[in-house]
Amino acid sequence: MFIGHFTERPYQDRSSGYFGATGRSIMDLGMSNSSYDPKLGADLYNRYLDERVFAEEMGFDGLMLNEHHSTPFCMGGVMNLEAAILARITRRAKIVLLGNILPIWDDPLFLAEELAEIDMISRGRLVTGWVRGTGRESVAHNAVPPFNWERFQEAHDFIVRAWTKPGPFRWEGEHYQYRYVNPWARPYQEPHPPIWIPGVMSRNTVAWAAKHRYPYVMLATELQPTVESFQYYDEVAAQEGFEAGTQHRGYLFKVHVDETEELAEEAGRKYVQGPSNPFLEGNQGIVRPFIQNLPGLTQRNNLLPTMKSFAAAASRGRAGQHLKDSKQEAAPQPPKDIYTDQTDKLSIISGTPDTVIPKVRKVLETIRPGTIFFWDGDGAMSHDDQMRSLRLMGSDVIPAVREISAELDLKGPFEVDPAQEGGQATEEAAG
Amino acid sequence: MSETAYTERQVALATGKIKLLERGTGTPAVVLHHSWGSPGWLPFHDKLAERHRVIVPDMPGWGGSERPAWAREPRDIAIIVGRLLAALEVEGAKLVGLGFGGFVAAELATMAPSRLAALVLVGAAGLQPKHGEILDQMMLSHRKYIEESFRDAETYANYIGEEPPDDVRDLWDFSREMTARITWKPYMFNRRLEPLLGDMAVPTLVVWGENDKVVPLECAERYAAAIPTATTVVVDGAGHVVELEEPDRLATLVADFPAVPAGL
Numbered sequence: 001m002f003i004g005h006f007t008e009r010p011y012q013d014r015s016s017g018y019f020g021a022t023g024r025s026i027m028d029l030g031m032s033n034s035s036y037d038p039k040l041g042a043d044l045y046n047r048y049l050d051e052r053v054f055a056e057e058m059g060f061d062g063l064m065l066n067e068h069h070s071t072p073f074c075m076g077g078v079m080n081l082e083a084a085i086l087a088r089i090t091r092r093a094k095i096v097l098l099g100n101i102l103p104i105w106d107d108p109l110f111l112a113e114e115l116a117e118i119d120m121i122s123r124g125r126l127v128t129g130w131v132r133g134t135g136r137e138s139v140a141h142n143a144v145p146p147f148n149w150e151r152f153q154e155a156h157d158f159i160v161r162a163w164t165k166p167g168p169f170r171w172e173g174e175h176y177q178y179r180y181v182n183p184w185a186r187p188y189q190e191p192h193p194p195i196w197i198p199g200v201m202s203r204n205t206v207a208w209a210a211k212h213r214y215p216y217v218m219l220a221t222e223l224q225p226t227v228e229s230f231q232y233y234d235e236v237a238a239q240e241g242f243e244a245g246t247q248h249r250g251y252l253f254k255v256h257v258d259e260t261e262e263l264a265e266e267a268g269r270k271y272v273q274g275p276s277n278p279f280l281e282g283n284q285g286i287v288r289p290f291i292q293n294l295p296g297l298t299q300r301n302n303l304l305p306t307m308k309s310f311a312a313a314a315s316r317g318r319a320g321q322h323l324k325d326s327k328q329e330a331a332p333q334p335p336k337d338i339y340t341d342q343t344d345k346l347s348i349i350s351g352t353p354d355t356v357i358p359k360v361r362k363v364l365e366t367i368r369p370g371t372i373f374f375w376d377g378d379g380a381m382s383h384d385d386q387m388r389s390l391r392l393m394g395s396d397v398i399p400a401v402r403e404i405s406a407e408l409d410l411k412g413p414f415e416v417d418p419a420q421e422g423g424q425a426t427e428e429a430a431g
Numbered sequence: 432m433s434e435t436a437y438t439e440r441q442v443a444l445a446t447g448k449i450k451l452l453e454r455g456t457g458t459p460a461v462v463l464h465h466s467w468g469s470p471g472w473l474p475f476h477d478k479l480a481e482r483h484r485v486i487v488p489d490m491p492g493w494g495g496s497e498r499p500a501w502a503r504e505p506r507d508i509a510i511i512v513g514r515l516l517a518a519l520e521v522e523g524a525k526l527v528g529l530g531f532g533g534f535v536a537a538e539l540a541t542m543a544p545s546r547l548a549a550l551v552l553v554g555a556a557g558l559q560p561k562h563g564e565i566l567d568q569m570m571l572s573h574r575k576y577i578e579e580s581f582r583d584a585e586t587y588a589n590y591i592g593e594e595p596p597d598d599v600r601d602l603w604d605f606s607r608e609m610t611a612r613i614t615w616k617p618y619m620f621n622r623r624l625e626p627l628l629g630d631m632a633v634p635t636l637v638v639w640g641e642n643d644k645v646v647p648l649e650c651a652e653r654y655a656a657a658i659p660t661a662t663t664v665v666v667d668g669a670g671h672v673v674e675l676e677e678p679d680r681l682a683t684l685v686a687d688f689p690a691v692p693a694g695l
Binding site: 029139142144145146147288290291294295296 | 569570571572573604607608610611612615616
């Protein structure tokens with residue numbers, strides 16, 4: 001079992017009026033950065049880095065970073081910079097990027113170089129991951145949405161080629177052209193850093209990940225749809241001639257652990273009290289589906305079973321009925337108690353180790369992942385909230401989860417090579 | 432005339448099939464639709480068909496016309512529309528472009544001015560405003576964008592209804608994807624268009640709604656300044672969709688042109 005830690009690194013400005021249970025909702029891509037305070041940003045970046053170092057000390061195998069743009073709910077606009085710093089200030093944990101938004105890179109050779117440097121500085125601790133990004137990212141970096149999937153695939157093929165094929169070589173692709181590919185930086189790991197694919201709803205992406213034998217990490221989707229999505233992965237794997245296992249299954253879910261049940265509820269409720277986040281159920285803010293799902297960004301009749309659940313769809317910021325946009329330009333009506341609604345269905349697990357561990361066990365039994373990430377320290381949670389949780393993760397939860405995983409035979413991708421039985425999937429390069 | 436009197440057909444080009452609507456006789460008038468697609472046969476087309484052979488194609492990639500997956504800019508679309516006119520053996524046509532269709536029409540006119548009797552640009556995109564911006568539909572819901580295209584919300588509601596029917600939304604949604612493929616960036620203009628307008632001899636009529644909130648009125652002045660033959664008519668009170676709000680007025684302007692009513 002591979003156990004990682006994750007937070008979105010929210011921009012927490014308590015004086016802003018959009019923060020906390022009584023704050024106003026933020027409209028997706030509707031907030032000016034004129035209210036951004038770089039001094040606060042400095043505190044927060046350093047806080048989140050410190051917490052990652054402590055998470056490593058507490059026994060986490062991986063430190064997961066993600067990337068969003070032009071939004072207060074995630075400060076990871078330049079995730080690779082954080083990864084590079086972690087490469088230097090941590091010693092053991094994997095640095096897991098889930099993931100770089102490939103289609104918004106106009107020059108993916110820069111990305112290949114950056115990631116190779118991070119892999120070297122960390123001496124081979126980098127796990128790369130690729131995503132297509134939400135509409136927000138296409139808007140913020142102005143990448144043409146209808147070409148998102150083509151660019152994703154070509155950038156992937158190009159980067160893997162740049163990492164593995166001795167240069168110099170030419171690349172004359174559909175979306176990327178280079179006359180001299182010969183980066184003077186090569187990945188520390190052979191043949192290249194592991195590649196994991198995070199996602200939530202695109203059937204295309206699940207099938208693509210399975211064809212490449214890349215582990216797929218479901219991002220905080222509800223339990224049953226998650227199981228169904230992994231069944232789809234398994235089906236594609238079978239068609240491709242291999243049997244998918246726990247090493248191909250990753251799952252991110254919200255887990256906070258605290259010293260008392262009272263503290264756990266107080267902190268747990270803060271998941272839904274930070275800056276509005278279309279990915280945080282209960283505090284999505286005012287989602288604008290026409291931005292989340294830009295024209296041509298996804299194949300709209302090609303959704304995973306996660307979309308069967310309205311709550312899952314809404315919590316992931318994409319409305320199934322994408323055309324009914326005008327009716328949804330309003331904050332969704334929350335249930336009477338957002339927090340208990342989510343704890344009931346294990347969307348949020350918060351408690352003392354004694355109550356948290358059995359719930360985590362239930363999730364592991366249901367989904368059978370070889371990789372998990374505890375999503376913690378988010379929303380309105382303070383540094384102290386996060387540090388209390390990390391301590392108890394280290395002393396109680398992580399050891400217990402390792403025992404449960406051994407009992408359930410949940411092997412992660414560093415125990416069983418996801419590319420085994422035929423070796424690393426072959427890259428189909430366009431060049 | 433009944434509304435069913437137009438004909439619909441397909442024209443096969445090497446780049447894909449083009450669907451078009453057609454009615455009337457006389458000098459051909461080819462009408463290129465907005466970025467949100469052709470809503471079908473309109474009162475404007477009917478009025479124009481009283482004096483012209485009116486041809487209303489779905490531009491390639493919109494509506495019922497096959498998508499040229501390789502196309503990347505309005506000039507590519509203009510080339511295909513030019514091929515369509517050749518296939519139809521249309522010579523001496525009046526080419527009428529509405530909004531984004533005006534952008535395509537202007538591009539086409541720079542390439543084949545001798546084939547055209549007149550160019551009519553109605554709230555045409557294509558030139559970058561110096562002061563304002565062309566309204567970015569990508570940052571608006573379909574409904575909001577179309578509402579902004581009318582002179583006011585009430586006119587929009589009278590025409591479309593409070594909530595557009597599903598097939599209308601489907602049209603808008605489908606069209607937006609092609610629009611994104613063709614003019615996501617730069618959005619709705621081409622810096623390589625204006626330098627080519629100067630030597631264009633085709634008589635040009637620039638028509639703009641006084642209250643156009645999509646393409647600033649300033650762009651009418653820029654077209655007029657760039658095209659030596661241009662005459663400009665500003666339609667009082669109209670928004671971006673002059674053909675919907677003032678169909679008879681626009682049809683008469685097009686049919687009379689190159690004659691222009693006195694006082695304009």
